[in-house]
Amino acid sequence: MKSKPLEFWFEFASTYSYLSIMRIEAVAEQAGVEVLYRPFLLGPIFQGQGWDTSPFNLYPAKGEYMWKDMARRSKAYGIPFHKPENFPVLSVYAARVALLGEDKNWCIPFIRAVFEAHFVDDQDISDPDILEALLVELGVDGASVLHSAGAGNVKQRLRARTEQAVELGIFGAPSFIVGRELFWGDDRLEDALAEAISTENLES
Amino acid sequence: MKSKPLEFWFEFASTYSYLSIMRIEAVAEQAGVEVLYRPFLLGPIFQGQGWDTSPFNLYPAKGEYMWKDMARRSKAYGIPFHKPENFPVLSVYAARVALLGEDKNWCIPFIRAVFEAHFVDDQDISDPDILEALLVELGVDGASVLHSAGAGNVKQRLRARTEQAVELGIFGAPSFIVGRELFWGDDRLEDALAEAISTENLES
Numbered sequence: 001m002k003s004k005p006l007e008f009w010f011e012f013a014s015t016y017s018y019l020s021i022m023r024i025e026a027v028a029e030q031a032g033v034e035v036l037y038r039p040f041l042l043g044p045i046f047q048g049q050g051w052d053t054s055p056f057n058l059y060p061a062k063g064e065y066m067w068k069d070m071a072r073r074s075k076a077y078g079i080p081f082h083k084p085e086n087f088p089v090l091s092v093y094a095a096r097v098a099l100l101g102e103d104k105n106w107c108i109p110f111i112r113a114v115f116e117a118h119f120v121d122d123q124d125i126s127d128p129d130i131l132e133a134l135l136v137e138l139g140v141d142g143a144s145v146l147h148s149a150g151a152g153n154v155k156q157r158l159r160a161r162t163e164q165a166v167e168l169g170i171f172g173a174p175s176f177i178v179g180r181e182l183f184w185g186d187d188r189l190e191d192a193l194a195e196a197i198s199t200e201n202l203e204s
Numbered sequence: 205m206k207s208k209p210l211e212f213w214f215e216f217a218s219t220y221s222y223l224s225i226m227r228i229e230a231v232a233e234q235a236g237v238e239v240l241y242r243p244f245l246l247g248p249i250f251q252g253q254g255w256d257t258s259p260f261n262l263y264p265a266k267g268e269y270m271w272k273d274m275a276r277r278s279k280a281y282g283i284p285f286h287k288p289e290n291f292p293v294l295s296v297y298a299a300r301v302a303l304l305g306e307d308k309n310w311c312i313p314f315i316r317a318v319f320e321a322h323f324v325d326d327q328d329i330s331d332p333d334i335l336e337a338l339l340v341e342l343g344v345d346g347a348s349v350l351h352s353a354g355a356g357n358v359k360q361r362l363r364a365r366t367e368q369a370v371e372l373g374i375f376g377a378p379s380f381i382v383g384r385e386l387f388w389g390d391d392r393l394e395d396a397l398a399e400a401i402s403t404e405n406l407e408s
Contacts, residue, residue: 059253059375061373061374062375065386068386069388069392184269184273188273191276
């Protein structure tokens with residue numbers, strides 16, 4: 001059976017992106033769907049809407065609910081979760097490394113390691129030294145990768161990636177793109193996978 | 205088996221409240237859970253957050269996505285849905301009638317009729333004459349009810365209801381309250397029902 005690939009657009013500071021990163025490998029494999037990882041930054045998108053921080057901080061009732069919902073959902077999924085001290089964390093360095101590593105075999109393990117460092121161990125993933133240590137744990141030359149991730153072309157690619165998100169209609173994270181269809185939120189991961197394997201959408 | 209009642213807080217202008225109103229009777233009956241209907245107004249809560257209209261209008265990408273998501277979800281649920289011309293519609297008259305009717309046997313059929321008039325037939329439910337006609341169709345003295353719904357004590361009760369929503373931590377609709385637990389969004393209706401029948405939460 002041929003299925004469409006699923007683009008998984010995520011932001012390292014995003015709580016619901018964490019839920020998806022911890023679930024997506026297993027459910028996508030079960031569905032036989034290829035996942036393309038798309039790190040991007042929500043900050044510039046939020047700024048474009050006049051927000052200088054997460055809406056979960058701007059709107060306290062919504063924020064209080066989100067932390068309760070995260071505790072419930074992670075428990076229901078059997079995923080460890082600890083509310084980080086610093087929210088939303090500065091995610092630009094992690095996003096640059098993930099973007100640089102997109103075609104490397106350490107990329108997905110690195111992405112998972114960063115999310116777990118942030119949302120389980122409450123490490124400061126805004127600190128390049130922490131990112132370097134996570135790479136080293138994966139057997140990667142972290143110092144070299146961090147150096148390359150700071151280059152102008154990587155910064156430019158991340159800016160372009162975030163502009164592409166806006167063009168795709170993305171306004172939050174996680175988002176899933178299948179063909180031309182956008183799905184927003186961890187709650188819609190299963191719907192996005194169903195779209196990817198839907199025979200209605202496949203070329204014969 | 206004894207279960208906790210589920211308070212269903214809804215706003216007549218809210219798209220996802222419509223999905224829940226069309227689903228809740230069947231799923232709650234199946235779960236053996238009593239539903240208490242709680243009409244309230246989101247407008248004052250949004251105004252308190254500095255919004256003069258729905259966030260789906262303030263943030264166009266989010267709004268565009270919502271209409272697509274509504275089309276998909278209603279199709280998946282087998283619920284008819286038509287995007288109304290006027291969004292968000294002025295819902296204060298409908299909310300006053302629903303509040304006035306809370307202990308009447310016509311209340312739930314009236315609530316459903318208003319939502320269907322708005323989200324299926326695109327009738328102008330901001331017009332008291334339309335509401336009166338919907339009541340008459342249910343065999344109710346619509347003129348008398350509309351007259352009573354305009355009284356000062358009903359207006360005051362609706363204001364108090366919306367203040368109570370804020371105190372409960374409600375920031376959007378639909379919301380479900382079970383005991384002290386808040387669940388937000390049509391996507392969480394099943395979780396709220398699970399909470400209502402959870403033996404962890406019941407007195408022995």
